[in-house]
Each structure stands twice: as C-alpha cells, then as structure tokens.
Amino acid sequence: MLKTESVLIIGAGLCGSLLALRLAQRGYQVTLVEKREDMRTVALSAGRSINLALSNRGLKGIKRVGLEHKIEAYCIPMLGRMLHDKEGHTQLSKYSGRDGEYINSISRSGLNKILLDELDTFKNVDLKFNHSCVHVDLKQAHASFKTADSNSEYTIEADVIFGTDGAGSVVRQQMEKERGFLFSHSQNFLTHGYKELTFPPSAESEYAAEKGALHIWPRGENMLIALPNQDKSFTVTLFLAYEGGLNNFNSLTTAESVEDYFKTDYPDALALMPNLGTEFFENPTAPLGTVRCDPWTYGKALLMGDASHAIVPFYGQGMNASFEDVVEFDDILEESNFDLKTAFKVFSESRKPNADAIADLALDNFHEMKSHTAQDLFLEKRKLELALEKEFPKEYFSKYSLVTFSEEVSYKEAMDKGRAQDKAILGLLKHHKLNGDQSLRDQLTLIQKVSQQVLEGELLFEV
Amino acid sequence: MLKTESVLIIGAGLCGSLLALRLAQRGYQVTLVEKREDMRTVALSAGRSINLALSNRGLKGIKRVGLEHKIEAYCIPMLGRMLHDKEGHTQLSKYSGRDGEYINSISRSGLNKILLDELDTFKNVDLKFNHSCVHVDLKQAHASFKTADSNSEYTIEADVIFGTDGAGSVVRQQMEKERGFLFSHSQNFLTHGYKELTFPPSAESEYAAEKGALHIWPRGENMLIALPNQDKSFTVTLFLAYEGGLNNFNSLTTAESVEDYFKTDYPDALALMPNLGTEFFENPTAPLGTVRCDPWTYGKALLMGDASHAIVPFYGQGMNASFEDVVEFDDILEESNFDLKTAFKVFSESRKPNADAIADLALDNFHEMKSHTAQDLFLEKRKLELALEKEFPKEYFSKYSLVTFSEEVSYKEAMDKGRAQDKAILGLLKHHKLNGDQSLRDQLTLIQKVSQQVLEGELLFEV
Numbered sequence: 001m002l003k004t005e006s007v008l009i010i011g012a013g014l015c016g017s018l019l020a021l022r023l024a025q026r027g028y029q030v031t032l033v034e035k036r037e038d039m040r041t042v043a044l045s046a047g048r049s050i051n052l053a054l055s056n057r058g059l060k061g062i063k064r065v066g067l068e069h070k071i072e073a074y075c076i077p078m079l080g081r082m083l084h085d086k087e088g089h090t091q092l093s094k095y096s097g098r099d100g101e102y103i104n105s106i107s108r109s110g111l112n113k114i115l116l117d118e119l120d121t122f123k124n125v126d127l128k129f130n131h132s133c134v135h136v137d138l139k140q141a142h143a144s145f146k147t148a149d150s151n152s153e154y155t156i157e158a159d160v161i162f163g164t165d166g167a168g169s170v171v172r173q174q175m176e177k178e179r180g181f182l183f184s185h186s187q188n189f190l191t192h193g194y195k196e197l198t199f200p201p202s203a204e205s206e207y208a209a210e211k212g213a214l215h216i217w218p219r220g221e222n223m224l225i226a227l228p229n230q231d232k233s234f235t236v237t238l239f240l241a242y243e244g245g246l247n248n249f250n251s252l253t254t255a256e257s258v259e260d261y262f263k264t265d266y267p268d269a270l271a272l273m274p275n276l277g278t279e280f281f282e283n284p285t286a287p288l289g290t291v292r293c294d295p296w297t298y299g300k301a302l303l304m305g306d307a308s309h310a311i312v313p314f315y316g317q318g319m320n321a322s323f324e325d326v327v328e329f330d331d332i333l334e335e336s337n338f339d340l341k342t343a344f345k346v347f348s349e350s351r352k353p354n355a356d357a358i359a360d361l362a363l364d365n366f367h368e369m370k371s372h373t374a375q376d377l378f379l380e381k382r383k384l385e386l387a388l389e390k391e392f393p394k395e396y397f398s399k400y401s402l403v404t405f406s407e408e409v410s411y412k413e414a415m416d417k418g419r420a421q422d423k424a425i426l427g428l429l430k431h432h433k434l435n436g437d438q439s440l441r442d443q444l445t446l447i448q449k450v451s452q453q454v455l456e457g458e459l460l461f462e463v
Numbered sequence: 464m465l466k467t468e469s470v471l472i473i474g475a476g477l478c479g480s481l482l483a484l485r486l487a488q489r490g491y492q493v494t495l496v497e498k499r500e501d502m503r504t505v506a507l508s509a510g511r512s513i514n515l516a517l518s519n520r521g522l523k524g525i526k527r528v529g530l531e532h533k534i535e536a537y538c539i540p541m542l543g544r545m546l547h548d549k550e551g552h553t554q555l556s557k558y559s560g561r562d563g564e565y566i567n568s569i570s571r572s573g574l575n576k577i578l579l580d581e582l583d584t585f586k587n588v589d590l591k592f593n594h595s596c597v598h599v600d601l602k603q604a605h606a607s608f609k610t611a612d613s614n615s616e617y618t619i620e621a622d623v624i625f626g627t628d629g630a631g632s633v634v635r636q637q638m639e640k641e642r643g644f645l646f647s648h649s650q651n652f653l654t655h656g657y658k659e660l661t662f663p664p665s666a667e668s669e670y671a672a673e674k675g676a677l678h679i680w681p682r683g684e685n686m687l688i689a690l691p692n693q694d695k696s697f698t699v700t701l702f703l704a705y706e707g708g709l710n711n712f713n714s715l716t717t718a719e720s721v722e723d724y725f726k727t728d729y730p731d732a733l734a735l736m737p738n739l740g741t742e743f744f745e746n747p748t749a750p751l752g753t754v755r756c757d758p759w760t761y762g763k764a765l766l767m768g769d770a771s772h773a774i775v776p777f778y779g780q781g782m783n784a785s786f787e788d789v790v791e792f793d794d795i796l797e798e799s800n801f802d803l804k805t806a807f808k809v810f811s812e813s814r815k816p817n818a819d820a821i822a823d824l825a826l827d828n829f830h831e832m833k834s835h836t837a838q839d840l841f842l843e844k845r846k847l848e849l850a851l852e853k854e855f856p857k858e859y860f861s862k863y864s865l866v867t868f869s870e871e872v873s874y875k876e877a878m879d880k881g882r883a884q885d886k887a888i889l890g891l892l893k894h895h896k897l898n899g900d901q902s903l904r905d906q907l908t909l910i911q912k913v914s915q916q917v918l919e920g921e922l923l924f925e926v
Contacts, residue, residue, distance in 0.1 A: 182705075182750055186649025188757075242645075287645055294651075427922030450922070459890030459913070460923045 003027045005340060008143060008158035010133050010171055011035075014108065015305030015322035016164030017115035021065045022330050024122040026338075031156060032125065033145060035132040035165075039109050040116060050196065051227045051235050052111075053078070053214070053316030054104040056407040061323025064330060070114050075104035076228045082213035088268035092213060093382055096398075097389025101405045103214070103316060105227040136161065136174045138299035160340050161301040167291050169307035175298050185293040190312065190366070192222070192241050193249055193285045199226060199234035199272040207232050208272045214316075216369060217266050221245055223370040224266050236269065239288075239370065249285050288312045290359050296348040300341075304329065309355035314365040315403060321358050321411070325351060354411040361403060361415050381425050384434065384443070391440050420455040421447065466490045468803060471606060471621035473596050473634055474498075477571065478768030478785035479627030480578035484528045485793050487585040489801075494619060495588065496608060498595040498628075502572050503579060513659065514690045514698050515574070516541070516677070516779030517567040519870040524786025527793060533577050538567035539691045545676035551731035555676060556845055559861075560852025564868045566677070566779060568690040599624065599637045601762035623803050624764040630754050632770035638761050648756035653775065653829070655685070655704050656712055656748045662689060662697035662735040670695050671735045677779075679832060680729050684708055686833040687729050699732065702751075702833065712748050751775045753822050759811040763804075767792065772818035777828040778866060784821050784874070788814060817874040824866060824878050844888050847897065847906070854903050883918040884910065 007023055009016050012034035020032040054075060062068050079102045080094035095102060119125050131145040134153060141161050146153045163171025175183050199208045207228060209215060215226040215234070221241060226234040241248045247261045255277035262270040270276065291310035296303040305322035329347050336342040368378075388396035399418025402409055409417075424447055428434045434443050453460055470486055472479050475497035483495040517538065525531050542565045543557035558565060582588050594608040597616060604624050609616045626634025638646050662671045670691060672678060678689040678697070684704060689697040704711045710724045718740035725733040733739065754773035759766040768785035792810050799805040831841075851859035862881025865872055872880075887910055891897045897906050916923050 182652035182654075182752075184649075184651040184752075186647075186651070186755075188647040188649070189645035191645075289645075289647075292649075423922065427924075431922070431924055433924070454922070459886065459894070459917070461890075461894055461896070 003029075003338065005029070005159040006031070007160055007162065008033070008141065008156055009162045009164055010136075010143060011163065011165030011169075011305075011307070012112075012116070012127070012129070013164065013166060013305070014112055014115070014319050015325065016162070017112060017119065018061055018065065018323055018326045019162060019164060019304060019329070020125060021115055021119055021122075022326055024119065024125045025065065026330075026333070028124065030122075030125045031128070031158065032119065033128045033131045033133065033143075033156070036129065038116070038129040040113050050108045051105045051229055052108050052319050053227070054106045054111075055316065055320055055404045057317070057324040058320035060407050061326050064327050065115075065118070067114060067118060070118075071106070071111065074106050074110050074114075074230065076106070076230065077102045077212055078105055078214045078227070079212050080214070082210055082215045084215060084217045084266075084268055086219075086265065086267070090210075092210075093379070094386060096401050096405060097386035097391075097396075098393045098401075098405075101401065103404060105214075105229070107230065108319075110230070133165065133170045136163075136171050136301065138171075138174055138178065138301045141300035159300070160344075163301060163303045163307045164305045166306045167289065167310035169303065171301060172291075172293060172303055172307050175293070175301075175303070178298060181295075181298055183293065183295070183298070186291070188290045190288040191244075192239050192366075193287050194313075195238045195240070195249075195280065195283055195285050197236040197238060197273060197276065197279050197283065199236055199269075200274065201232035205232065207234070209234060217269060218370050219265050220371050222247075222265075224269055225369075226269070234272075236273070239366075252280070255280070290363065292356065292359060294348075294352060296352065297344040302344040302347065309359060311359045311362045312366060313362070314369055315358065315362040317358050317362060317403065317411075321355065324354075324407070357411040357415040358403070361399075361411070361418075377426060377429060380429055381422070384425065384429075387440060388444055388447075392444060396444060416455060417451070421451045423454050424450040466492075466801065468492070468622040469494070470623055470625065471496070471604065471619055472625045472627055473599070473606060474626065474628030474632075474768075474770070475575075475579070475590070475592070476627065476629060476768070477575055477578070477782050478788065479625070480575060480582065481524055481528065481786055481789045482625060482627060482767060482792070483588060484578055484582055484585075485789055487582065487588045488528065489793075489796070491587065493585075493588045494591070494621065495582065496591045496594045496596065496606075496619070499592065501579070501592040503576050513571045514568045514692055515571050515782050516690070517569045517574075518779065518783055518867045520780070520787040521783035523870050524789050527790050528578075528581070530577060530581060533581075534569070534574065537569050537573050537577075537693065539569070539693065540565045540675055541568055541677045541690070542675050543677070545673055545678045547678060547680045547729075547731055549682075549728065549730070553673075555673075556842070557849055559864050559868060560849035560854075560859075561856045561864075561868075564864065566867060568677075568692070570693065571782075573693070596628065596633045599626075599634050599764065601634075601637055601641065601764045604763035622763065623807075626764060626766045626770045627768045629769045630752065630773035632766065634764060635754075635756060635766055635770050638756070638764075638766070641761060644758075644761055646756065646758070646761070649754070651753045653751040654707075655702050655829075656750050657776075658701045658703070658712075658743065658748050659746055660699040660701060660736060660739060660742050662699055662732075663737065664695035668695065670697070672697060680732060681833050682728050683834050685710075685728075687732055688832075689732070697735075699736070702829075715743070718743070753826065755819065755822060757811075757815060759815065760807040765807045765810065772822060774822045774825045775829060776825070777832055778821065778825040780821050780825060780866065780874075784818065787817075787870070820874040820878040821866070824862075824874070824881075840889060840892060843892055844885070847888065847892075850903060851907055851910075855907060859907060879918060880914070884914045886917050887913040 003026060006029040009020050009032045012032050016032060020030050024030045062071055080092050083091045083093060119127060130148050133143055133145055135144040141158045142155055143161060144153045144155045163169050165171055176185055202208045211228045217224040223239050224236060226236040228234055243250050252258050252261060258280045262276060289310060290312060293308055296308045304325050311318055328351055332347050333343045385398040397406055399422055402414035402418050428450060466489060469492040472483050472495045475495050479495060483493050487493045525534055543555050546554045546556060582590060593611045596606055596608055598607040604621045605618055606624060607616045607618045626632050628634055639648055665671045674691045680687040686702050687699060689699040691697055706713050715721050715724060721743045725739060752773060753775060756771055759771045767788050774781055791814055795810050796806045799809060848861040860869055862885055865877035865881045891913060
C-alpha cells in the first residue's frame with residue numbers, strides 16, 4: 001500500500017536512519033536530513049570509532065528491516081563481564097546462565113553505514129547531509145535548513161516531522177519554546193565524565209586482551225571499561241569524576257599524573273596502552289547526561305530516540321532502546337491503520353514509561369558496575385542467578401536478562417520485576433535464608449514468593 | 464560589622480524581600496529590583512488575593528528579621544483538615560495531637576507588604592519596581608533592566624546577584640544558557656491545573672464555613688480546598704484535570720456544566736458560591752509545576768526560593784521552604800565569616816537535598832489529599848498517630864508534624880523518617896499487628912522498630 005504522506009526526518013544517526021528505512025519500506029515519501037557530513041565519505045580513525053553493545057532489542061529493529069544477515073560480520077560476541085582487580089587478576093562473570101545469550105560489540109559508524117547504504121536503494125528516499133536545521137514549525141510541519149557552505153536558508157514542507165536529532169535535539173528545543181501546552185522536560189548530568197582511550201592490537205597483531213568479553217575495572221567511585229573492535233583494538237572508556245576524590249578530570253593535568261593514576265588503579269590496562277600520555281590529552285572529556293521530556297509529540301511532530309530519551313551508557317541500551325522505538329512505532333502505525341496523528345499520540349503515551357525505566361536502570365547500573373560488581377554479596381547473587389538460569393532456563397530470568405535478552409518484556413516490566421527480584425535475593429542472602437541445604441527448586445520458589453511480595457509493596461513479616 | 468559588598472537581588476516577592484531585609488540588617492548595600500508594580504500602591508480585590516499556609520519553618524524566617532509580632536494580626540489559625548463528603552457531612556482531622564500545633568492562613572500580599580514597609584526603613588536598601596531584568600552576566604554580577612514605560616536599558620553592577628525571581632526565573636534561564644558547566648534542570652507539570660474561586664462572607668457578614676480549618680473536598684482524581692481570609696471570605700481552589708475523566712477544565716465550557724459538576728461533587732460548597740458561574744470563567748486556570756536545578760550557583764550568582772525549587776502547593780510549604788532558605792543561608796554566611804562565594808557554594812550543596820525532599824513530599828501529598836484523606840485505612844492511621852502524639856508528645860511525630868511543625872528537622876530527614884513510618888504503620892495495620900489489646904506504649908515501640916527497619920531498606924521477615 002503506497003502512502004501519499006511526505007515524511008521529514010531530522011537527524012540521520014542510528015535511530016533516524018532505521019526509521020527512514022522502515023518508513024521507506026512502508027511506502028512513504030521520506031526526506032532524511034543530517035547536519036553532519038556523510039560518514040561514508042570521510043575516513044574515521046579506526047581506534048577512535050565508538051563501539052556499542054547491540055543486544056536483542058536492537059536486533060529486533062535490524063530484523064524488522066531485514067538486515068540481520070548484513071550485520072552479522074560486524075558483531076563481536078561478548079559473553080560476560082571480565083572483572084579486573086588492582087593486582088591484575090581477572091574473573092569472568094557471564095551475562096546469562098542460558099546458552100546463546102550474549103551481547104555484541106559493534107561499530108557505531110559501521111552499523112550506520114549499512115543503514116545508509118540500504119536507504120540509497122530506495123527511490124522514495126531523499127538523503128541530505130551537511131544541512132543544519134535552524135527552525136521548525138511544529139504545527140505546520142515545516143522546517144528550515146542551511147548548509148555549511150552557504151548562509152541562505154531553505155524550507156522543507158512535509159506532512160509530518162520526526163525529530164531524531166539526538167540528545168541536543170533542535171526539534172525538542174522548539175517544543176520547549178512553544179506556549180500553550182504543558183511540556184515537561186529535564187536534563188540531568190552525572191558528576192562523572194568519560195574519555196575514550198585505546199588498547200592497540202598486540203605486537204603479534206592480535207587482540208591485547210580476551211576478545212569475547214566486556215572488560216571492567218571497577219574501582220568504587222570510578223571505573224574503566226573496554227570493548228573489542230573489528231581491527232583487533234579495544235576502545236577503552238574511563239569514567240571519572242570531574243572533581244573530588246584522589247584523582248579526577250580536573251586534577252589530572254600532566255602525563256605523569258595520568259600514568260601514576262593508571263599505575264595505581266589500572267596497572268594491567270596501563271601495560272596495554274602505549275599511547276595513554278598523548279591520547280588522554282588529545283581526546284575530549286565528555287559529560288554523561290539523561291534527557292527526559294513529556295509529551296513527545298506536538299502539532300505534527302514526534303520525537304524519537306535520544307531526542308526524547310537520552311540515557312547514560314551503563315546498561316548498553318541506548319541504541320537498543322532507539323531501535324525498539326522504531327519497532328514499537330511501526331507496530332502502532334499499523335494498528336492505527338496508518339493514521340500518523342493517532343500513532344504519534346499512542347506512541348508518545350505508551351512508550352514513555354519504558355523510556356523512563358531504561359533511563360533509571362542505566363543510572364542504577366553505573367553504581368552497580370563501578371562498585372557492586374566487585375562485592376561479595378553481589379558475586380554470590382550472580383552465582384546463584386546463573387545457576388537458576390542454567391537449571392530453569394524457562395522459569396528464571398535475572399534483571400540483566402530481562403532487560404537485555406527478553407525483548408518480549410517491556411523495559412518497565414523488566415525494571416519492576418528485576419528490581420523486586422534483586423531486593424528479594426539480596427535480602428534473603430543477607431538473612432541466610434538461602435543456602436546449600438535447600439534444593440535449587442526450593443530456592444527458586446522462595447525467591448519467586450518474596451519477589452512477588454516486594455513487587456506488591458508489601459511489608460514482609462514472615463516467609 | 465558593616466559590609467562593603469553591594470548585593471543585587473532580582474525579584475521582590477516573599478523570598479527576595481525577606482532576603483533583602485536580612486542582608487540589609489547584616490549591613491550589606493542592597494538593591495532589590497522587581498518587575499511588577501509596587502503592590503502597596505495598587506488595590507487588589509480582596510477575594511482574589513491568594514492566601515498561603517504559614518507554619519513553623521516560615522515563622523523561623525519571620526523571627527530571624529524580628530517581625531513576628533507584626534504578622535500576628537494577619538494569621539488565621541487552621542487546626543486541621545475539615546473533610547467534606549458528597550452528602551455535605553464534615554469531619555475534622557487535626558494536624559497534630561499536640562496542643563498549639565497548627566498552621567496559619569495568611570494573605571500573600573499582606574505579608575509581602577509588611578516586609579516591603581520594613582525595607583523602606585533601611586538606608587542601605589534601594590527598592591525598584593516596574594524594572595524587568597532583560598539580561599544577566601553571571602560571571603561579572605552585572606544585570607540589565609528596562610522599565611515598562613521606556614525601551615532604554617540600564618545596567619546595575621554589583622558584587623553578587625541573588626536570583627529570587629520565581630519559577631520562571633530569568634537568572635536560572637541564563638544559567639541554562641551558559642556553557643562550560645554542567646547545569647542540570649527540570650520542569651515538570653501535573654496533568655491537573657487549578658482555579659481560584661470564592662466563598663464570600665455570609666448574609667450576616669460572617670465566615671460562611673468553619674474559620675479554623677483548611678477545608679477539603681477530596682474526590683479521588685480531583686479536589687476542592689478552601690482557606691479563610693481576614694475579610695471573612697474564603698479563597699477556594701479547584702484542582703482539576705485538564706482532560707480525561709467525567710469533568711475537566713477543557714470540558715467545562717458553560718455555566719450550566721460547571722454548576723452541574725459542583726452540584727454533583729461539591730453541593731455544600733456550591734451553596735456558598737453565588738458567583739461561581741462568573742468567577743469560573745473570569746479567573747484564569749493555572750498549571751501546577753515543579754522546577755528543579757543543580758547547582759544553584761554559578762559565577763557570582765545564587766538562586767534562591769522558587770527560582771531554584773518551585774514546588775506544587777499540596778504541602779503548604781512553598782513559602783515556608785523559601786523563608787527557610789533565607790535562614791539557612793544567613794547561618795551559612797555567618798559560618799563562612801561572610802565570605803559570599805564560599806556561602807554560595809555551601810548553601811547550594813547543603814540545601815539542595817532538602818529542596819528536593821519537599822518537592823517530592825508536595826507531589827505525594829496531592830495524591831494523599833485528593834484521595835487517601837477519605838479512605839478508612841488512612842483515617843485509622845491518622846487516629847492512631849494523633850493518639851500517639853497526645854500521649855507521647857516528645858516521642859512521636861507523624862510525617863506531617865515532622866515536615867510542618869519540626870523546624871529543627873531538615874526536610875530530607877522528615878521525608879525519610881516520615882515515609883518509613885507511614886509504610887510501617889500502614890503495613891502493620893493491614894496485617895492486624897496493631898490493635899486495642901496492646902498498650903499505646905507497645906504500639907509505639909513496634910512502630911519505631913519496624914520504621915527503623917524500613918528506613919534501613921531491610922527486608923522484614925519477622926517482627
């Protein structure tokens with residue numbers, strides 16, 4: 001069924017590109033405008049390319065547009081967290097007790113290129129790069145742009161506009177400015193920033209560390225992580241406070257102080273970083289923010305992806321959430337019999353609680369990753385959960401599995417159920433109510449019972 | 464000790480006026496600028512004047528500047544909530560089991576006038592009305608203004624700037640625009656708005672309803688409240704959803720539909736509102752929002768009052784929180800040996816958790832007031848709490864008492880302790896673990912024990 005509506009999508013990042021592709025497949029006239037240059041025409045230094053964790057919800061989006069086979073070659077499976085202590089000892093904590101459940105390290109630009117190449121094959125898609133949006137008329141669905149090499153503006157008139165222009169969305173800013181509707185919005189920064197660094201390939205041109213894991217150096221307040229790249233390097237990210245503590249981004253001002261800090265806190269990582277002294281000062285320090293707003297639609301415009309729900313990266317769900325947006329919107333569009341206005345309203349209302357949930361989960365996970373992963377009670381809980389998942393693969397799902405591998409469960413449900421389960425297990429372990437004398441089945445039954453009571457907000461007085 | 468610094472305060476509402484007065488008493492050169500006209504020179508219709516609930520934290524601010532005797536005559540004590548059901552039956556639920564604990568209805572403009580009159584007696588205070596702030600330089604502590612009757616701008620150069628310019632603060636907006644520091648901010652609206660109405664005095668020129676109470680008509684999703692004025696009228700506020708439900712602000716478009724709605728839901732109130740049909744359409748419908756930001760200081764500027772923490776009105780704490788800001792800042796200033804820069808930083812960090820707490824409590828109380836106040840379990844809890852406060856006046860404090868009457872306890876502590884206590888009591892009542900067979904002392908001991916466990920986030924497995 002060919003659609004007559006013209007659709008303007010502002011922002012050709014991962015979310016905008018996937019959305020454009022799906023709407024092109026649906027038969028809409030799609031104009032996709034991006035302010036940056038075409039990433040396929042500029043060479044990016046491989047070591048600097050940001051990699052992302054692609055998991056089930058993101059894959060659902062890739063499958064929706066039929067590109068699952070094209071991306072396979074770009075995915076590097078990571079089976080679990082490889083924890084590094086200060087003495088360089090490592091310990092693998094698997095993501096799931098079920099076989100075949102893992103996350104994938106994938107290059108952001110590599111994935112984006114696959115989507116853009118596919119878009120090029122559609123006659124009903126007009127792709128524009130280097131065009132910055134300077135104004136949006138939300139009620140008329142008109143938007144003005146200018147190119148980098150010209151000061152003149154031109155206007156695109158469409159039937160609807162999608163704002164997929166990221167955390168600093170111009171479309172969202174226009175919603176903030178509109179009067180006459182109650183637009184709630186927030187932008188919250190952590191006191192930590194991040195900086196990307198590199199493990200280059202080893203002297204033998206191999207991965208310098210175990211390839212099949214997401215490496216973590218949890219150090220209480222701060223942490224280092226590393227994800228493998230296709231070129232056998234790792235992208236390493238330091239999450240560090242801007243101020244306070246023994247070391248912070250403001251205090252690390254010399255190559256010596258940086259090396260001293262790494263020597264003390266990350267000695268085994270330092271051994272793999274010949275360029276630390278230069279990279280640390282050449283690469284930018286970026287802030288970590290959460291953006292929320294409500295509603296996501298006004299006039300003839302809808303926000304999607306980071307533009308409506310930018311989250312911190314600690315659950316590896318940013319891209320996955322944006323891709324799931326596209327799938328959910330596509331479903332709602334079909335259910336609405338392709339009435340775009342209705343679909344905008346339904347999507348804004350039904351998706352928002354899930355976006356809020358993954359934003360909260362991502363913030364929680366920052367604390368878990370930098371500190372709890374290394375604590376005894378947490379390790380005991382993970383060990384038990386993996387055993388339960390292995391023994392009862394269709395009955396037990398940890399919070400991590402619910403969020404990451406259970407794409408049929410909404411983020412909100414995953415959060416509510418997962419949090420209750422965590423609280424129940426930690427409480428039961430602490431009170432020594434789970435132990436080796438019980439069968440795994442009895443332990444599962446007890447956990448399920450107490451989780452349900454916690455979920456219902458009940459005060460527990462007996463087990 | 465005379466101070467040499469010049470202080471520019473933008474916004475002469477309640478918070479700005481009290482702050483100006485205290486800083487003038489401290490010896491600073493104070494310029495206080497207000498965009499509205501001088502409320503002492505324009506007649507306000509008495510029925511339309513907004514009244515506020517003044518309680519212990521606000522009184523602490525009034526005492527700090529020595530005006531407690533001047534305001535006494537303006538205070539109307541309200542001893543509790545007078546609940547009205549649909550049949551017009553009433554029931555008084557006292558605010559405290561202790562004698563002498565009540566809140567006061569006071570006119571916003573009356574209180575503001577007392578503060579402005581006092582400011583006029585200070586030679587080191589320059590008061591300007593009708594001057595709108597158009598730009599603020601936060602780093603230089605310069606601000607530009609223009610008057611209503613002129614388009615020309617002028618600039619005031621000060622040593623520091625205080626932004627006490629309310630929920631729509633221009634000073635805060637300038638902080639949002641600044642780059643180079645991580646400014647978190649949010650603005651969240653409820654789906655309800657409010658409209659002010661009136662009970663005029665009775666035919667006998669008396670109060671049309673019981674004077675010594677805050678009247679509430681809780682109706683689940685919506686509610687009506689009424690507070691007494693000095694002129695024997697009541698200011699009545701309708702809190703109603705903008706859309707949805709049987710009746711809402713968007714659907715009530717005729718005098719007939721408004722009267723029908725009141726006849727069904729608020730019949731005893733309707734009987735006291737001869738002007739409802741005209742007032743409803745003449746008076747504005749206003750939104751209910753919460754504003755938060757962090758940090759509150761940048762450059763040489765500090766936000767205070769609603770500018771940094773606007774809250775919804777359901778705990779009657781907006782003005783009280785702002786006045787407590789002034790007291791806390793005054794204490795910190797003295798502890799910092801009058802180093803303004805240090806005081807700004809310390810105040811921003813130490814006060815923020817308390818502002819967040821009262822914002823959250825105010826949102827909670829909306830749900831409590833419009834629905835729970837009329838529920839059996841809630842009434843049973845309140846009955847028990849009043850008995851405990853009466854019997855053990857130095858040992859038991861309900862959440863309401865902690866927030867409203869315990870000015871030596873911070874909002875954050877009041878919230879944490881009060882919420883745990885509420886959860887404990889409701890849980891114990893629900894599980895029939897509190898009953899007439901126990902002495903009040905035993906009940907108190909049990910509540911304290913379980914509250915402490917809830918506060919510590921413990922899962923309870925036995926009592």
